[in-house]
Amino acid sequence: MDARRRALELAKQREAEDRRLFQEQEARRIAEDERRQREREESERRQAEENVRLELEAEARRKAEADAERRAPQGKVDANAPAPSPADAEAAEAAAARGRGDARRRPGEEDDARARPGVRRPVKGAEAPKPARPDRDAGRRRGKLTLDKALTADDGARGRSLSSIRRRQEKFKRSQQNTPREKIAREVTIPETISIQELANRMSERSVDVIKFLMQQGQMMKPGDIIEADLAELIASEFGHTVRRVAESDVEEGIFNVEDNVEKLQSRPPVVTIMGHVDHGKTSLLDAIRKTSVVSGESGGITQHIGAYQVEQDGQKITFIDTPGHAAFTAMRARGAEATDIAVLVVAADDSVMPQTIESINHAKSAGVPIIVAINKIDKPGADASKVRTGLLQHEVFVESMGGEVLDVEVSATKGLNLDKLLEAILLQAELLDLKADPERTAEGSVIEAQLDKGRGPVATVLVQTGTLKIGDIVVAGDEWGRVRALINDKGEQIKEAAPSTPVEVLGMQGTPLAGDRMAVVENEGKAREIADYRQRVAREKQVAKNAGQRGSLEQMMSQLQDTGLKEFPLLIKGDVQGSIEAIVGALDALGTDEVRARIVHSGAGAITESDVALAAASNAAIIGFNVRANKQARDASARDGIEIRYYNIIYDLVDDVKDAMSGLLSPERRETFLGNAEIREVFNITKIGKVAGCLVTEGEVERGAGVRLIRDNVVIHEGTLKTLKRFKDEVPKVISGQECGMAFERYEDIRQGDVIECFRVEHVARTL
Numbered sequence: 061m062d063a064r065r066r067a068l069e070l071a072k073q074r075e076a077e078d079r080r081l082f083q084e085q086e087a088r089r090i091a092e093d094e095r096r097q098r099e100r101e102e103s104e105r106r107q108a109e110e111n112v113r114l115e116l117e118a119e120a121r122r123k124a125e126a127d128a129e130r131r132a133p134q135g136k137v138d139a140n141a142p143a144p145s146p147a148d149a150e151a152a153e154a155a156a157a158r159g160r161g162d163a164r165r166r167p168g169e170e171d172d173a174r175a176r177p178g179v180r181r182p183v184k185g186a187e188a189p190k191p192a193r194p195d196r197d198a199g200r201r202r203g204k205l206t207l208d209k210a211l212t213a214d215d216g217a218r219g220r221s222l223s224s225i226r227r228r229q230e231k232f233k234r235s236q237q238n239t240p241r242e243k244i245a246r247e248v249t250i251p252e253t254i255s256i257q258e259l260a261n262r263m264s265e266r267s268v269d270v271i272k273f274l275m276q277q278g279q280m281m282k283p284g285d286i287i288e289a290d291l292a293e294l295i296a297s298e299f300g301h302t303v304r305r306v307a308e309s310d311v312e313e314g315i316f317n318v319e320d321n322v323e324k325l326q327s328r329p330p331v332v333t334i335m336g337h338v339d340h341g342k343t344s345l346l347d348a349i350r351k352t353s354v355v356s357g358e359s360g361g362i363t364q365h366i367g368a369y370q371v372e373q374d375g376q377k378i379t380f381i382d383t384p385g386h387a388a389f390t391a392m393r394a395r396g397a398e399a400t401d402i403a404v405l406v407v408a409a410d411d412s413v414m415p416q417t418i419e420s421i422n423h424a425k426s427a428g429v430p431i432i433v434a435i436n437k438i439d440k441p442g443a444d445a446s447k448v449r450t451g452l453l454q455h456e457v458f459v460e461s462m463g464g465e466v467l468d469v470e471v472s473a474t475k476g477l478n479l480d481k482l483l484e485a486i487l488l489q490a491e492l493l494d495l496k497a498d499p500e501r502t503a504e505g506s507v508i509e510a511q512l513d514k515g516r517g518p519v520a521t522v523l524v525q526t527g528t529l530k531i532g533d534i535v536v537a538g539d540e541w542g543r544v545r546a547l548i549n550d551k552g553e554q555i556k557e558a559a560p561s562t563p564v565e566v567l568g569m570q571g572t573p574l575a576g577d578r579m580a581v582v583e584n585e586g587k588a589r590e591i592a593d594y595r596q597r598v599a600r601e602k603q604v605a606k607n608a609g610q611r612g613s614l615e616q617m618m619s620q621l622q623d624t625g626l627k628e629f630p631l632l633i634k635g636d637v638q639g640s641i642e643a644i645v646g647a648l649d650a651l652g653t654d655e656v657r658a659r660i661v662h663s664g665a666g667a668i669t670e671s672d673v674a675l676a677a678a679s680n681a682a683i684i685g686f687n688v689r690a691n692k693q694a695r696d697a698s699a700r701d702g703i704e705i706r707y708y709n710i711i712y713d714l715v716d717d718v719k720d721a722m723s724g725l726l727s728p729e730r731r732e733t734f735l736g737n738a739e740i741r742e743v744f745n746i747t748k749i750g751k752v753a754g755c756l757v758t759e760g761e762v763e764r765g766a767g768v769r770l771i772r773d774n775v776v777i778h779e780g781t782l783k784t785l786k787r788f789k790d791e792v793p794k795v796i797s798g799q800e801c802g803m804a805f806e807r808y809e810d811i812r813q814g815d816v817i818e819c820f821r822v823e824h825v826a827r828t829l
């Protein structure tokens with residue numbers, strides 16, 4: 061045992077040391093990469109400017125020569141003949157002088173030219189051109205040089221290899237042949253903004269030509285500069301292309317859900333998330349499975365904590381997402397990631413079905429993910445597996461022994477009992493699902509978690525879902541992008557590529573994406589930047605628009621129904637007691653017609669929680685609270701995600717509102733704004749006034765004249781108005797968070813220490829559909 065512990069410690073130390081070294085190495089590499097990138101950009105910029113300058117000079121020279129030729133008798137050209145106009149002559153001379161390696165050149169200019177390989181510089185080799193052969197010779201004369209001179213002047217001195225000289229010779233010949241390239245007019249797709257380089261690519265033109273054109277219009281620009289669609293359209297038509305203007309969102313077109321090639325599909329491992337009620341053993345089960353795989357897997361292969369890990373059973377792989385719980389699962393889903401194939405529902409055999417077991421079932425069902433039940437803690441004396449099975453029956457989870465199709469396995473996470481059977485059940489379910497992906501295509505995946513690592517920069521754990529992710533790929537995730545610099549698997553090993561269903565740490569992102577963001581490989585950096593820019597803009601706009609409208613509101617849902625022809629009205633209902641919830645669900649069910657019906661994505665007793673808001677966001681549902689409130693986290697999440705929470709205390713009102721929304725006949729909306737909460741610290745009995753609550757405002761503010769509710773244990777006890785709002789002895793219009801005050805209700809006295817007084821304002825807004 062001791063030996064094993066020592067070995068583990070040693071391995072851990074080694075791993076820490078490796079990691080430190082790796083981090084240092086990475087930091088150096090990041091700095092080096094950035095330096096190179098800066099240099100590359102600078103040299104590209106200089107080169108583009110130089111090319112443009114040369115082109116302009118060449119053009120001026122051509123013009124001057126053409127004029128000279130026109131004046132010369134019978135095609136006899138005298139290179140030294142006086143130029144036709146002083147301006148042209150000047151231009152031609154200036155151009156020639158720049159190309160000449162003569163004494164008139166400014167010091168350092170030659171070095172400068174040599175420092176830029178690939179830049180075509182005209183060299184003056186004053187050979188008198190021969191007459192006739194107008195086509196080719198005209199081309200030759202243009203440069204006022206001979207091919208040999210052009211090549212030997214520089215290359216000989218620099219001792220270039222023969223093959224590189226030949227390549228340049230070929231290139232030079234090509235450029236000198238005066239046969240104009242056949243011009244193809246294209247339809248160029250132009251989004252609302254585009255980089256010059258990307259526009260040039262789409263037109264199949266050289267970016268230098270575009271920049272030249274812009275220079276002629278008096279605008280100095282670089283290939284990476286972003287221009288508006290109007291200017292892009294002008295450029296495209298100037299180059300003889302037609303234009304198709306598209307919406308900005310079209311930049312995202314085709315990056316996700318690219319069809320797999322059916323012939324290339326191969327089986328892929330299932331991806332599993334573990335869910336269940338608190339303390340039923342989710343973490344223990346994940347740990348137990350991980351440990352088993354380490355023992356049976358390769359020696360020393362200590363699994364890293366990267367957000368997901370893979371195990372092997374009978375030679376087949378299974379991927380487990382390492383963040384247990386339905387809240388994380390649905391939060392990811394709300395961001396668009398459909399990462400999970402199978403949900404393992406952990407139910408403790410000594411505790412049976414509990415509220416979060418039911419939530420988990422609804423979350424899995426709402427995502428259409430099949431469930432496998434792990435009846436855990438089977439080793440405990442009070443364990444009763446059949447009670448679990450019947451408990452599940454009431455929530456429409458029919459396990460095999462009850463005549464259903466849901467697989468169930470009795471396990472003990474702490475004793476390691478039947479874990480292999482659970483893994484076999486997962487593989488069986490996976491086989492039924494026939495999970496496939498095309499490993500040969502470009503990769504798509506989902507971000508499971510991401511953080512900024514001091515040494516390594518942004519690190520995203522990505523679950524590759526289809527295709528193979530490779531080092532060097534350019535990826536977009538959420539509103540971030542990057543070039544994959546390194547891939548690290550769950551064993552901490554650097555790998556070159558990651559196949560479908562593999563979780564892998566991705567290094568090289570420019571920023572940190574969010575868990576649940578989808579990741580895709582795109583063709584080039586320009587495209588990646590364009591998508592990331594677009595998404596950042598959209599995120600900013602959403603932030604601004606957030607308060608203006610809510611997406612999970614009854615009104616919006618109705619208009620969505622009308623727009624999309626959807627027939628379901630998704631609602632999430634939380635109530636104070638099971639009885640009232642059943643009554644509400646029954647009443648809402650009865651409202652359904654052939655055209656539209658309410659779909660309850662989840663219902664349950666208790667406060668509205670953050671996980672309810674996440675589920676509502678993922679299913680586009682509105683939340684209805686009947687005599688219950690949302691806790692602080694849920695309120696924050698609903699404000700952040702734009703999910704409406706409606707509170708009711710009369711079933712009739714609730715059903716009426718839903719009915720009106722469903723039939724599109726909404727009366728003016730009663731829009732409620734939460735103002736603040738005050739906690740009752742003490743209750744005083746004061747003659748003439750009655751019971752007065754001594755309160756501390758814990759959140760927001762309370763206002764006289766606003767609506768108030770008395771809440772006890774997250775349940776609404778009373779709703780009404782305030783009789784008094786006092787600070788010390790004075791009546792005041794408002795009291796803010798952190799201050800104490802005295803409050804009394806109009807005609808209501810059942811107040812207790814620990815109760816919360818919620819303050820809200822009501823507006824009536826006309827509904828427009």
Ligand SMILES: Nc1nc2c(ncn2[C@@H]2O[C@H](COP(=O)(O)OP(=O)(O)OP(=O)(O)O)[C@@H](O)[C@H]2O)c(=O)[nH]1
Pocket residue numbers: 336337338339340341342343344345384436437438439440471472473474475
């Ligand atoms: N006897 C017994 N105890 C178990 C078993 N599985 C888990 N436990 C215990 O149950 C307790 C809760 O286990 P966790 O794994 O933390 O449960 P969880 O569902 O992850 O809990 P949260 O993370 O709080 O939601 C711990 O004390 C475990 O040791 C089991 O199979 N048998």
